[in-house]
Amino acid sequence: MTNTELKTENLIAGEYTSGTGTPFHSVNPATGEDLSGDFRNAAEADVNRAMEGAAEAARRLRSIPPSERAGFLRTIAEEIEALGDTLVERATAETGLPAGRIQGERGRTCGQLRLFASVIEEGSWVDARIDRAIPDRQPLPKPDIRRMLMPLGPVVVFAASNFPLAFSTAGGDTASALAAGCPVVVKAHRAHPGTSSLVAGAIHRAAIRTSMPAGIFSHLHGPGSVIGIALVKHPLTEAVGFTGSRHAGMILHQTAAARPKPIPVFAEMGSINPVFLLGNTLAGDPQGLAAAYCQSVNLGVGQFCTNPGLLVAPQGSHLDAFEREAAKLFNETPKGTMLTGAIAKSYHEGLRDLEKSGVVRRLSNDGECEGAHACSALLATTAENFLKTELLHEEVFGPSSLIVSCRDRGEMMAVGEHLEGQLTATIHGTDKDLAEHCDLVDTLSTRVGRIIFNGWPTGVEVCPSMNHGGPFPASTDPRYTSVGTAAILRFARPISYQNWPSSALPPALRDENKGGITRMVDGVLTRD
């Protein structure tokens, strides 16, 4: 096969296998046209084969050095890049996202794979800790104890629809799990099976080129309610990564919690990402703020987890002017194509529900949209109504945002206190405003994973300091990020070796520290 040939089969531990049942195909959301490729669902027996392959690969991976795993990650990036325009065209056709966005996302995806390669080559991420023996300690000798992180084992990754590359088949979850030394079984997203299969092929070829065990990667098509649940329930699954809706995330969480052996589910379920405008912010540059707000809301047709769905500001003439300017910009925003017709339908229903609540004013025009197309929408309400209407606290996935006007600081604080867990919160103001609203900042800090000053929440940097996650319901486990190098920590657990002979220890724990990693030795961080 050529590298860019579209395989419609399921990839199970290195082997392509035909699926079962009626074939399905993907649809171009921009045109409604069917796309090439008759995909077939995996059978439940395939789930078992994929997980058994992953367990066998997990065993073999434990004796493969991190440098070889790093080579595998880098080779995946190469193979994805080698797919060239074939991948861009397919992803564009399957998602309605423009080619430039797909190219950018491909760069991010490959950058992520290479970043994790460098993290595991450097090696300090294993949090090695060494406490040396004190044989003559009274009343009891102190033993030699050495601890490091080891991989959890097979990880199931659910591909997300809104980032068909960066949070899908070879996205952040897959890259961080493989980096940790865990085999990955991907449940492909039904909206972009072709994109997913092309990337799966890239991973497959990279595994062969770098002599990785075949079971290190499998790729299954099928409905989440059948194949997805079967993967989460499988006894060999050790962890689950997911980005998507709260509804689906909670089903996975509850399925895992009900297993005889519970496993962690890292579900990032989005949020409304409130933006607070403090003090006289709006008096400064209302035009500039409205333009940046409109751009952040409409980025990627509003399909970012960090989309600012809520803007909270003091009422008054400045806010009135801001609303007029923002409404104008929303009206000027061209119709966008959402990822699927179903998502667009759900977006429009969400808007209708908000309007039916009777407490929301529509500031932008009511456009006419069909199929997967969506018109951006700007809505407004008062803090009083926001506080008493739970519906307004729910995410409407798409290019809309709700402006909440507050009569005073007390109301603004009440809005902050009333929020559920969020991926982000943003504050606009001067340093002085910030100091004066330290109670609001403190309240927000307990409800969010990332807090932004004088910026916008969209745009999630991939770096060591990024936290993409947050208190429930933004994610099921706020102790972990799904973006940035710390994402690797989701897929590892500590093990201690007591009085272990040096030759039998993993290299990271031997006295000589050949890798030169940073370790905590007798309580002190050192590279010695």
Next chain:
Amino acid sequence: MTNTELKTENLIAGEYTSGTGTPFHSVNPATGEDLSGDFRNAAEADVNRAMEGAAEAARRLRSIPPSERAGFLRTIAEEIEALGDTLVERATAETGLPAGRIQGERGRTCGQLRLFASVIEEGSWVDARIDRAIPDRQPLPKPDIRRMLMPLGPVVVFAASNFPLAFSTAGGDTASALAAGCPVVVKAHRAHPGTSSLVAGAIHRAAIRTSMPAGIFSHLHGPGSVIGIALVKHPLTEAVGFTGSRHAGMILHQTAAARPKPIPVFAEMGSINPVFLLGNTLAGDPQGLAAAYCQSVNLGVGQFCTNPGLLVAPQGSHLDAFEREAAKLFNETPKGTMLTGAIAKSYHEGLRDLEKSGVVRRLSNDGECEGAHACSALLATTAENFLKTELLHEEVFGPSSLIVSCRDRGEMMAVGEHLEGQLTATIHGTDKDLAEHCDLVDTLSTRVGRIIFNGWPTGVEVCPSMNHGGPFPASTDPRYTSVGTAAILRFARPISYQNWPSSALPPALRDENKGGITRMVDGVLTRD
């Protein structure tokens, strides 16, 4: 009140409050006598008051510097020591444990509190990460992002029966949660309410002396099935620490998983801690090994989570000799007093069930034990029987152990592969044996939290490298330890600050790094 006066009330956010219902008292397990003190259960309204006090304290704690929290932890240790013999006598009377053990445990408890004080004073535990802005990066500017750990919020701690000080009211869970900046609500253990109340009084006085918010600590008596469940279900509870039985731990896990907002439950549920004797180990010093084995099994009347409940060895004349020697030593071990009559009853029932299985030989004599007294028991079976009898894989909490004889290495490997998750595994042999059994070592490493060479699992060092936890069912979350400085990580989560002005950042994230902590700056660990 004098410091050593026994308070029988519940302590709720700094106030002593009478409980409800029929009073209960503790019993001296050694004599069966009732002990002084009419304790009363907390009411469900008390749960709410304790949690609301904790939430308010969590808010106030965020602006209290770590040095003051460290002072609080050290003052708790001082106040516990100031209880002097009153505490030792009460704990001895309530648990049947000898005074020397209680004194040792008090030293460990106070040492732990001081260790966590030094961890938070040093400050690097917050895992600070700073990525500085690159305003002219193409295609988009890189923002300034800074990340650190922050406290999760109110933590519920279930006191354990088997360590009335070190895993109870001011034990490892409480010390690490307070160190992280989380208020603690303790559900006192019914078997040692007096000990627990004395220690709660010490914490109460320490909170007053160091001006901590009143809600930083509450102490409630009551049945786990009522008060414990109400605490786990309470919407303000953010995490739960527990050490005890699998049955109780799983109820807490499932209760938490079914909450509208899920929270982590760190339940350490014990295990059978297998010991493998490789190669010709038994040919060397069978007497010495038998003595060390007998001592480890019977330490604290077998009531340690790391009690070696299973010994796996090659069959043959060496094992026969070892068994005879061990049986003699078990028979010479005096009857012990278990923590409660109920625990002793459950121990004897567990032994009876093993014997009823028909596949177990009793090597030690069948002693006669009544009340809370227990006779140590040595049992034996074959690997073949072990592999096909699930009952033999379950922990029998108390001074017993089961010897599993293997016909060959294949059987020994099969036993290893058949094990559930364990806190520990131990291997005895030469370095050469270890190298020859690398497959067994590899298998065990995936099933345990700590792996010991030529030693015994009892004795859990409190240090940075300790891992006390392990794959399910040893614990509900193998990613965390409940002993050692890393235990603090259970009660924290990351938050990122983006483009935040320096003056508004937490001190750990400011450029100047006044605390001199180790941070990851632009990907490199440094104290600058």
